[in-house]
Amino acid sequence: ENKSNTSGSHQYTEREDSRTGLSVETLKKAISNNLFYVQAKYPEIATRNDYYMALAYAVRDRLLQRWVASVKQYIQGKERVVSYLSAEYLLGPHLANNLINLGIYKEVEQACEELGLNLDWLIEKEVEPGLGNGGLGRLAACYMDSLATLEVPAIGYGIRYQFGIFEQDIRDGWQVEDTDNWLRRGNPWEIARRELSHDVKLGGHIQHYIDRSGKFCSNWIPELVVKGVAYDTPILGYKVNTANTLRLWKSEAPHSFDFQSFNAGEYNNAVNQKIICENISKVLYPNDEQREGKILRLQQQYFFVSCSLQDMINIHLNQGEKIEDFDKKFAVQLNDTHPAIGVVELMRLLMDEHLLDWDTSWNITTKTFAYTNHTLLPEALETWDLELFGSVLPRHLELIYEINRRFLDFVTVRFFGDNQKISNLSLIGEGKRKHVRMANLACLGSHAINGVAALHSDLLKKTVLHDWYELSPEKFSNKTNGVTPRRWIVLSNPNLTKLISEKIGEGWIKDLEELRGLEKYADDPEFQQAWMKVKLDQKKALAKKIQKRLGVKVDPESMFDIQVKRIHEYKRQHLNVLHVIALYNRIKKNPDLEIVPRTFIFAGKSAPGYRKAKLIIKLINSVGEVVNNDPDVRGRLKVVFYPNYNVTNAQKIYPAADLSEQISTAGKEASGTGNMKLSLNGALTIGTLDGANVEIRECVGEENFFLFGLTADEVAQTKAAGYKSKEYYESNAVLKEAIDQINSGYFSHLDVNTFKELTDSLMYDDQYLLFADFQSYIEAQEKAAEAFKHKEMWAKMSILNTARMGKFSSDRSIKEYCDEIWKVKSVPVEIDSIKIIEK
Ligand code: GLS
Structure with a gap:
């Protein structure tokens, strides 16, 4: 009776319990049973949600033994x-995460297939x-x-x-x-x-x-x-x-x-x-x-x-x-x-x-x-x-x-x-x-x-x-x-997971420092190609979503330049926008200019009562409307605001990033964790010496990080010395042009007032030193663009980013808290x- 069979990566017994068994057959039975006994439906009338529920309960049942045993042990111990x-x-x-942690992803995928269902389709149903x-x-x-x-x-x-x-x-x-x-x-x-x-x-x-x-x-x-x-x-x-x-x-x-x-x-x-x-x-x-x-x-x-x-x-x-x-x-x-x-x-x-x-x-x-x-x-x-x-x-x-x-x-x-x-x-x-x-x-x-x-x-x-x-x-x-590599690589980037595991085994999933084993392949042209292919596929998948959700066509070959996080003045999404405007104006002056095509992707929520943050969202969309539709641009720049940033959407966005924007005013972002997830997925960071960026740069190497801006000390000194942002505006023609253009109504159907509150605050009370960091940011962006032109070099930098991010596993953080x-x-x-x- 207890004879064991092997199916996929785990063992199961031939006569499994329908509530706990992990074989494809038992899983199929469990899903069908739940459809009937929990949802009171049969296939002809079952909705996608019914199937999602039937599957979710089947998976939950398989957690219960572990859960009850854990609770019992703690309560008695x-x-x-x-x-x-x-x-x-x-x-x-929860669903996909639990499948991964239980180690039954493949089995459930097959069970669904045999039932005529698509697992991804059910996973996407979860709210x-x-x-x-x-x-x-x-x-x-x-x-x-x-x-x-x-x-x-x-x-x-x-x-x-x-x-x-x-x-x-x-x-x-x-x-x-x-x-x-x-x-x-x-x-x-x-x-x-x-x-x-x-x-x-x-x-x-x-x-x-x-x-x-x-x-x-x-x-x-x-x-x-x-x-x-x-x-x-x-x-x-x-x-x-x-x-x-x-x-x-x-x-x-x-x-x-x-x-x-x-x-x-x-x-x-x-x-x-x-x-x-x-x-x-x-x-x-x-x-x-x-x-x-x-x-x-x-x-x-x-x-x-x-x-x-x-x-x-x-x-x-x-x-x-x-x-x-x-x-x-x-x-x-x-x-x-x-x-x-x-x-x-x-x-x-x-x-x-x-x-x-x-x-x-x-x-x-x-x-x-x-x-x-x-x-x-x-x-x-x-x-x-x-x-x-x-x-x-x-x-x-x-x-x-x-x-x-x-x-x-x-x-x-x-x-x-x-x-x-x-x-x-x-x-x-x-x-x-x-x-x-x-x-x-x-x-x-x-x-x-x-x-x-x-x-x-x-x-x-x-x-x-x-x-x-x-x-x-x-x-x-x-x-x-730190961040969990289970959700932020294994679950959200299965192709990268496969590529990494083929080279260095699966140990990195529990001991992220093992990623360092990838370093020796950073110069390997074949590996570089496979690496960039994974990235390109992720970019294509995101491009598809963008097209579907927003009707904007973006080029997967372009640099995906990504800033996703809550919208806040200190995080300086508007500094990013000023760079977009600067590039746009360069093209307008010289439409045949050779420039690295970029897709700027923004996402994030603003607190409902935070007026300036809401205005930043409006600015991003308004600039996007002009840039995306200007024939002179010829599709070389695209600006996208992906709505309703949440964990589900983040899982699709991080794997597709080439460039990670971590551009807060130094001394303001306590740590950041999106910065870690992006770099782990092979994005290069353009960033200030703020929060965990400092440690990320130390780990990945300064040559694999685009640094700009004042340090936290310099920010404090600049402010103490009586910072006047207007002086930077007067002396920087590119900056002046961008601000004047916003104020002229160029991006707001000629309404000169739409962004006044925002531009006034930058001109007269630039608390987060956008203007002070502007020139340095533009120069770092030029370096990033230059690097992106050299595909092998970029691939190597990207691989090294992932390989050297082992420190940023939440397992390491939690061990420190525990000890x-x-x-x-x-x-x-x-x-x-x-x-x-x-x-
Ligand atoms: C925050 C910080 O702003 C982030 O920098 C930090 O990474 C996060 C987790 O420590 O905590 N503090 C906060 O109130 N919201 C955050 O995201």
């Missing part, structure tokens, strides 16, 4: 578990969960993948937003937002744990009293109680048994109906409370790196953090452990300050609910938390108006006062007389209105603080967190970001420990 607290997870579609804004949320997703792949026990906690990041459409060149109703057709990847919920208090007041033993006690009488219900999604590691849990909380009313109001005829009031409660997890705030001081945002943060901490305490106590040992069970990472309220919430739970004393509680709290900072932008540093904060979290405000009182007593002695420093460190900021400073709370409540790239970690110590660094230098470290911050180790999961199906 004594190992320390990582708890990642993040308000955002930008996971991307991705867009529960994040950009890099920060995507990083959390890459880290979850690496934690599972490295077999580290971990739980990701977050919010199950009913509506994720909005869908972007472009109308008349402008961004328009549409709601992201990702749950519309159901979500086969999650399991609703209706029985697993926690109550979260909001508002109200505090009663103080002395109990019988003479202890001073606090009782929080809330205005509102919200229920958080757990929704779990398995996160499977690559070809391991470990499947960790992503637990997202949905907010609900504890009782769905107020019958008293209903009976009294107050129908609206009767349902009101339900609506208020459900609103908390309703929608993701669509701002990246911009704080939103709204009450609902604070409620969201507190809601998910409180549910998560209560959940961890439950898990810990259910193991028969003592509450005093909480920090031995959980290492909690704060993904930015969004969950920083956790510091106070854990204090409250330990003291008010579990009756520990202050010192014991504070000791546990600081040993539990660690904090990652993701930005230097002052507008992103979270603060909460004190009054608003107190109205939502009255007990927490009391605790913050007490934490701060004790802390300031200490600091006053330590920095005696330095009142500025003492006031900088305070958890409460003064100014026009008093406010709670979340970064200070995160720093004080954590035993470790890190930045996300070497330069960023360094600047943190020198600027925004300088006083904290002086106070506790031992807390600070750098953990350079240096969390002190956790791998715990391989025994799958035999679970017997699910009784025969």
Whole structure:
């Protein structure tokens, strides 16, 4: 009965279970069964979505054994578990990723084929969960993948937003937002744990009293109680048994109906409370790196953090452990300050609910938390108006006062007389209105603080967190970001994966440093050709999509010059546009000029309320309209804005890039992760010495990177010396011509006002030093164009980029977090420990 057969890359037994079997036959049966038993359909009437669901459930069934075994092992074991607290997870579609991590892609492809289905067609049907804004949320997703792949026990906690990041459409060149109703057709990847919920208090007041033993006690009488219900999604590691849990909380009313109001005829009031409660997890705030001081945002943060901490305490106590040992069970990472309220919430739970004393509680709290900072932008540093904060979290405000009182007593002695420093460190900021400073709370409540790239970690110590660094230098470290090679090469670039693996085997998928084995083929003409063929095929595929989506024909042989990321002034998409205009004007003056044909591809969302970012999108589209349709250009330049940038689209775009635009003002981009994905897929970078670009350039070699622009130090000096952008405009004819042309209405049907706000800000308040970096950027672009003409040289540079990017795997980042911050180790999961199906 147990005789083994080999099919593809894995073993299976002849009589497999229909729920877990991995052979083509069993997979076929499972898909057909699900179509009937889950979707209640038969082939003649089944829709594409029915088939997608049938397949998704078949794949999920095959994860369950690993998932249940992993959970069991963690719950029974004594190992320390990582708890990642993040308000955002930008996971991307699950199906193809799970097929790869399970190692059954080929089998499922064949099963589908034999059923007359096309796997790609089903994969494309999945609506991705867009529960994040950009890099920060995507990083959390890459880290979850690496934690599972490295077999580290971990739980990701977050919010199950009913509506994720909005869908972007472009109308008349402008961004328009549409709601992201990702749950519309159901979500086969999650399991609703209706029985697993926690109550979260909001508002109200505090009663103080002395109990019988003479202890001073606090009782929080809330205005509102919200229920958080757990929704779990398995996160499977690559070809391991470990499947960790992503637990997202949905907010609900504890009782769905107020019958008293209903009976009294107050129908609206009767349902009101339900609506208020459900609103908390309703929608993701669509701002990246911009704080939103709204009450609902604070409620969201507190809601998910409180549910998560209560959940961890439950898990810990259910193991028969003592509450005093909480920090031995959980290492909690704060993904930015969004969950920083956790510091106070854990204090409250330990003291008010579990009756520990202050010192014991504070000791546990600081040993539990660690904090990652993701930005230097002052507008992103979270603060909460004190009054608003107190109205939502009255007990927490009391605790913050007490934490701060004790802390300031200490600091006053330590920095005696330095009142500025003492006031900088305070958890409460003064100014026009008093406010709670979340970064200070995160720093004080954590035993470790890190930045996300070497330069960023360094600047943190020198600027925004300088006083904290002086106070506790031992807390600070750098953990350079990374990305998962599973999604960002294996899944999104299968042809490149095949080519690489043919040369150096498959080991690189788990140990990305092995890519270095490609270096020795960088000069090999045959390999270069194969390499560039893969690139060309990816470009053709993207060209097809562009044609279909936008009706713009682009030349796959042209240089694909790509800038894809959130739209922000500091990321300087408009600097890129100025280069496009400069090239266009060169052609207009001399239509027969020899120039390297380029396709400029932009994609990215703007925060809906960020006017200048929206204007940048309009500018890109307006310039595109003129350039793409001018007969003098003869198709040598094309400008494309690909709408609705998300994980799904990114997977199609990165593999097709020749040139990667990483052109932020030095000192502004904390790390960037798109820069890593592009270079890994063989794009050459044109970039500033900002964020992780610095380390990328070090790794790939300066001769394989087009560097330009001021350094972070020079940016600071230039500003301090009284930077006047207008002087650059006056003295640079190309720049002047481009700006004047925009202002003349050349790109806006002669309307001189369309882009005025943008050009005025560049002329009179160029905070991000576009004009200062313009000339240097143009020169670097010329070098890139020159290099592109030499096909062999370009191929070699491209191969070397991929070969030397091994450092930027999220596996490397996660290992550093595990060893240096969390002190956790791998715990391989025994799958035999679970017997699910009784025969
Ligand atoms: C960000 C930074 O802007 C990025 O540079 C960084 O790569 C990312 C992940 O660390 O975090 N911070 C933020 O608020 N959004 C981001 O993308």
